[in-house]
Amino acid sequence: MIDIKILRENPQHFIDGATAKNIDVAIPLLLEIDEQKRSLTRQREEHRAEQKRISKEIGPQIGKLKGQLKSASEEDTKALETKLAELEAKPSSLKAEIQSLDERIATLEPQWNDLLLHIPQPPDEDVPKGESADDNVQIRTWAPDGYDVSKSFAENKGFNPRPHLDLVNALGLADFERGVKMAGTRHYMMTGNGMRLHQAMLRFAFDFITNTYDFTPMSVPVILREECMVGTGFFPTGRDQAYHIQESQRGSGHDLFLAGTGEVGLMGMYADEIIDADKLPIKMATVSTCFRREAGAAGRDTAGLYRIHQFDKVEQVIICKAKEEESRKWHTEMLSIVEQLLQQLQLPYRLLQCCTADLGAKNADMIDIECWMPGRGELRKDGQPMGDWGETHSASRLYDFQCRRLNMRYRDEEGNTVFAHSLNNTVLASPRILIPLLEMHQQEDGSIAIPECLHPYMNGMTVLQAEQLQDA
RNA sequence: GGACAGGUGGCCGAGCGGCUGAAGGCACCGGUUUGCUAAACCGGCGUACUGGUUAUACCGGUACCGCGGGUUCGAAUCCCGCCCUGUCCGCCA
The missing domain is CATH 3.30.930.10 (Bira Bifunctional Protein; Domain 2)
Known part of the structure; x- marks a missing residue:
């Protein structure tokens, strides 16, 4: 497998290499998918970081409320439950976004992987060019x-x-x-x-x-x-x-x-x-x-x-x-x-x-x-x-x-x-x-x-x- | 093939819903002490991706506790599937 980082920096080297080997590979497509995947991954990471932050913040509160709920009187129960629902709803939109990003990345990944595995190693400079x-x-x-x-x-x-x-x-x-x-x-x-x-x-x-x-x-x-x-x-x-x-x-x-x-x-x-x-x-x-x-x-x-x-x-x-x-x-x-x-x-x-x-x-x-x-x-x-x-x-x-x-x-x-x-x-x-x-x-x-x-x-x-x- | 048990960092091993990237030990690296070695003590010590910047230096983020999926606001920890290892039984070169 080639190093994708080097491919990003110098795609022409790999295109020339594949051509010299008479191997047909879709390097531009790979780069496009790679860029999409990277951008989606970056977004997902940002969302995850936010989710973690919120979780850390509300987690102890939820724990506390749930504790109170156990020994709460009837009228208190209702109020506590409302509060709980509010807290738990907080990260839910984030969760949906993360899930959708997950799915999009999951569809790109197999293509990305397959294309990358197909990229041949470019021949060394001193290998003679030839057709067959x-x-x-x-x-x-x-x-x-x-x-x-x-x-x-x-x-x-x-x-x-x-x-x-x-x-x-x-x-x-x-x-x-x-x-x-x-x-x-x-x-x-x-x-x-x-x-x-x-x-x-x-x-x-x-x-x-x-x-x-x-x-x-x-x-x-x-x-x-x-x-x-x-x-x-x-x-x-x-x-x-x-x-x-x-x-x-x-x-x-x-x-x-x-x-x-x-x-x-x-x-x-x-x-x-x-x-x-x-x-x-x-x-x-x-x-x-x-x-x-x-x-x-x-x-x-x-x-x-x-x-x-x-x-x-x-x-x-x-x-x-x-x-x-x-x-x-x-x-x-x-x-x-x-x-x-x-x-x-x-x-x-x-x-x-x-x-x-x-x-x-x-x-x-x-x-x-x-x-x-x-x-x-x-x-x-x-x-x-x-x-x-x-x-x-x-x-x-x-x-x-x-x-x-x-x-x-x-x-x-x-x-x-x-x-x-x-x-x-x-x-x-x-x-x-x-x-x-x-x-x-x-x-x-x-x-x-x-x-x-x-x-x-x-x-x-x-x-x-x-x-x-x-x-x- | 059947029945159990188990897979956590380079290695051993604890954790069994948030305080855990993960106790403790070994190994390794740096230092103190020491005539040398050893011992003791102090400190450091995962990988990958990604952002701050152009750099293997620094800071931040994400992922990774066999693999994949699920539950959950939150999973090494709970559930499901798979792979692998060990022990016993069966079969057998």
């Missing part, structure tokens, strides 16, 4: 020694690559038919060595971030209240991307939502809290199952492990002091962790600076990491895929946008409460990461060479052999 993801800017690339991404896979390795779906099927690593049978399109099961590899990747990544680096290991709820989704900025804009558990329709309780990322649980954890400043920065990592409806993606990436409704992800989150240099420093740090991880996995990757149009509503800045997937991309004349980059990681820098929504603060040196800054980045999401892993490490005989860093997690297995093909 096509305008993202490559920052750098890396590839293992001896592999040149600008050349075809065959030129690099001396044989044509098989796309991951073929490899998965040949090696019996996943079962799509039965996944679909049970749960519908975009569902799957990891099977046998596929599941071993999937778990090995997750465990390797989790150990890397929590042991090699000092991120605190966490488990998180993945079924969460709406407040967590709104607080982390996934709602209201992305509401249709989340599975919705309508518990309220069963008569009691509240609805729940399935998280699309562990970030929701890691950030929601500190909602409404004032964190000790000396605990910052808080660095946490979790491995959790993620659920995405992929609404609006019908027909895209329908085959294979790329775009699925359920997957597992190791996620890193940092909550730090509200200083731009700090935010930027940690952003760089989070990216370098992932680069080291991918280098150990011997996977070619590139860093992409997302342009304004590709940031999403909540980010001031976002850098994606894409891995080289030889089986993707257009087909060449000889029927071989050209290979393409595919997004595997996304590193967001949000300033206080999330913490403001979550009401997550710390106390600074002067004793003021300050909204913290937050950042998050993928460490590793599987099975999507298995696509580059399988495709890059496939060998001519159809086997897969397992990168060394995974050997301990594969019970010493170094190669996935085709003849190990398993069928249930």
Whole structure:
């Protein structure tokens, strides 16, 4: 959430920001409603102050009269009752006015709130302007020694690559038919060595971030209240991307939502809290199952492990002091962790600076990491895929946008409460990461060479052999 | 799922219609005393919004005692709904 005070002072900054992000928001309407609401609130406060004053003044008198009434004679009773009625009538017109103001404010408040929640965080000055993801800017690339991404896979390795779906099927690593049978399109099961590899990747990544680096290991709820989704900025804009558990329709309780990322649980954890400043920065990592409806993606990436409704992800989150240099420093740090991880996995990757149009509503800045997937991309004349980059990681820098929504603060040196800054980045999401892993490490005989860093997690297995093909 | 008990400031905890933004204690900050530490004593110490002014300094107003609504001239206090926590029973990975 943005700071409405800054919006009042400089609406153009936010209008420009929304425009750059290609997001349509009614900022003038919000300002108008805001002004009305403020003016009504001011009136209400004045009336309330008056009401309190009167109450304090007549209260003791009423008490006294009521006391007298108890032991009063018949003729006195009448006089006392008249007096009482007079006193009690005094604030009644005020009361009516306050009630009417209450009602008017109550109708404005939901609109005000909804509009405010929709205002995107303006992109940072140094984020390149762009119209779509096509305008993202490559920052750098890396590839293992001896592999040149600008050349075809065959030129690099001396044989044509098989796309991951073929490899998965040949090696019996996943079962799509039965996944679909049970749960519908975009569902799957990891099977046998596929599941071993999937778990090995997750465990390797989790150990890397929590042991090699000092991120605190966490488990998180993945079924969460709406407040967590709104607080982390996934709602209201992305509401249709989340599975919705309508518990309220069963008569009691509240609805729940399935998280699309562990970030929701890691950030929601500190909602409404004032964190000790000396605990910052808080660095946490979790491995959790993620659920995405992929609404609006019908027909895209329908085959294979790329775009699925359920997957597992190791996620890193940092909550730090509200200083731009700090935010930027940690952003760089989070990216370098992932680069080291991918280098150990011997996977070619590139860093992409997302342009304004590709940031999403909540980010001031976002850098994606894409891995080289030889089986993707257009087909060449000889029927071989050209290979393409595919997004595997996304590193967001949000300033206080999330913490403001979550009401997550710390106390600074002067004793003021300050909204913290937050950042998050993928460490590793599987099975999507298995696509580059399988495709890059496939060998001519159809086997897969397992990168060394995974050997301990594969019970010493170094190669996935085709003849190990398993069928249930 | 059933039956009780309860949700008050950073924490513990009193209040149960007006004198309560809220006793008391702990923690924290400043000071006095002290060879140092500790102790003792004195003082300070919530958040948000809003007005006086342009400012995190000062003064005023409003709201906040789980959340929402109601009763009342007036609600932390009474009533209703919801959420959450604890204990016991039932069920169960």
